[in-house]
Amino acid sequence: MKRKYPKIKVGKRLDHRPIRHTHSTAAGLEDALAVAWDIILEQRRALMYLESRARRVIEILQQVRGGPHAYNKEQPSGLRIVVKRK
Numbered sequence: 001m002k003r004k005y006p007k008i009k010v011g012k013r014l015d016h017r018p019i020r021h022t023h024s025t026a027a028g029l030e031d032a033l034a035v036a037w038d039i040i041l042e043q044r045r046a047l048m049y050l051e052s053r054a055r056r057v058i059e060i061l062q063q064v065r066g067g068p069h070a071y072n073k074e075q076p077s078g079l080r081i082v083v084k085r086k
Contacts, residue, residue, distance in 0.1 A: 045083050046083070
């Protein structure tokens with residue numbers, strides 16, 4: 001069976017040295033890594049926020065569980081963490 005496309009040699013030059021990336025390829029990879037790190041850091045911030053709010057929910061429910069009049073209805077629900085978005 002005849003191939004539609006020619007076989008591509010990947011990874012080595014004829015003198016067996018590794019192929020180096022062009023400046024534009026390196027810049028593209030660097031930008032992609034920057035975006036990936038931004039996603040990871042934003043996810044960590046979101047998880048920290050969720051964790052702090054979940055702790056506050058547990059505190060409120062523990063107070064309510066203390067008795068019929070244990071929870072002070074005038075008490076604020078706590079400080080909110082403000083996450084700055086770009």
